C-alpha cells in the first residue's frame with residue numbers, strides 16, 4: 001500500500017468543509033477591501049527565490065524542493081510573495097495600474113522536519129499590495145489580518161510588530177549587532193555562531209535562552225532607524241491605535257526572509273506549541289526593483305491555513321448540505337428515479353440516489369447516513385399510479401404525491 005509523503009496531508013471531505021469556510025470568508029473580506037485574486041504557478045525558476053528571499057536564509061539553504069530539468073533548476077514555491085512580484089513585473093501589471101492589491105490561496109512547499117503545525121506541503125492565504133510606501137497601507141494590511149482572524153472565529157492571538165528600517169538602517173543594525181556580539185560568541189548557540197557569519201539579524205529572534213540572554217542588554221530598540229523610517233513606524237502605530245487593533249512592539253522581531261524593510265509583523269497563537277506563528281508579513285520596498293521592476297513600495301502577509309485550523313480548535317461537526325435521496329425499487333423505477341434526480345438538480349435542490357442496488361431498508365440507511373432531509377420512494381404501486389412516496393426523514397411522516405408535484409411540495413416544506 002502506498003503512503004503519503006511525509007509532511008503532507010490528505011484533507012478529507014469532513015475537514016474540507018472548514019477549509020471552504022475559511023476560504024469563503026477570506027474571499028468575501030478581500031473583496032470588501034478591494035483586493036483581486038491572482039493565481040501564479042506552483043513552480044518557479046529556483047533563482048527567483050535565491051534572489052528574493054536571500055542566499056543565506058534557512059528556506060533557500062535547506063528547505064527548497066528543487067526539480068532539475070536538463071539545464072534548468074526549478075523550485076516548488078516555498079512562499080507566494082516572490083512569485084507575485086515576478087508576475088507583477090512579467091505581466092506589466094504596473095502599466096494597467098501601478099497600485100495593485102492582490103490576494104492568493106494555495107499550497108506552498110518547504111523541506112522541513114515535519115511536526116505538529118509544520119508540514120512540507122502547507123497552504124497560504126495571503127495578500128500583497130504593490131505600488132505604495134504609505135504607512136496607511138501597513139495599517140490596512142495589519143488590520144485586515146486582524147479582521148480575518150476574528151471572522152475565522154479565532155481568539156487568543158497576539159500581533160507583534162517591529163520596524164527594520166530602510167536598507168541603510170538594516171545595514172546599521174547589522175553593524176551594531178556584529179560589533180556588540182563580537183565578544184559574546186561563546187554565549188551564542190552553534191546555529192547563531194553560523195548566523196553571525198552570514199545572517200546576523202536572525203540571531204535576534206533565536207529562541208535559545210543563552211542567545212536571548214546575550215541579546216538582552218544590547219538595548220538595540222530602534223536606535224538604528226533613520227528619522228524617516230522612525231516617522232513611518234510611528235504613523236503605523238498610531239493608525240493601528242486609531243482602529244483599536246491590539247499589537248505589541250517586539251524589537252527583536254526580524255523575520256527570516258531578506259526582502260523585508262520597515263514594518264514587519266508576526267501573529268502568534270498561544271495554543272499551538274512550538275510552531276505558534278499563524279501568520280506573518282511585512283514591507284518589502286526594494287524587492288520589485290531588485291527583480292527588475294519599477295521602484296515600488298510593497299507590503300503583504302500570509303496565514304498558514306493548517307495552523308489557522310489548529311488555532312480554531314475543535315469545532316462542532318458542521319452538518320453537510322441536506323439532500324433529497326431517491327430510492328427506486330426495481331429496474332423500471334430506476335429510470336423514473338434518474339429523471340426525477342435530474343429535475344431536482346435542475347431546480348437547484350441537492351439530490352442523490354442509491355447506485356448500489358440496496359433493499360428499501362438498506363437504501364433508507366444510506367439516506368440517513370447522507371444526512372437526507374427527504375427520501376423519495378418509487379415502488380411498483382407508485383409506478384402504476386404515476387406517484388411517488390415522499391418521506392420526511394426527521395419526522396418519519398410520509399405522503400403519496402403525484403410525481404409532477406414533488407418539487408412544489410418540497411419547496412413548500414423548506
Ligand code: HAM
Pocket residue numbers: 078079080081110112117118119120122123124126127128277278279280281282283299300301302303304305306307
Ligand atoms: P512565512 O512566515 O514564512 O512568511 O509564512 C507565513 C505563515 O505560513 C507562517 O506564519 C505559518 O503560519 C505558515 N507556515 C510557514 N511554514 C510552514 C510549514 N512548514 N508548515 C505549516 N505552516 C507553515 C511568508 O511566507 C511570507 N511570504 C509572508 C509575506 C507575504 N510577507 C509579505 N507578504
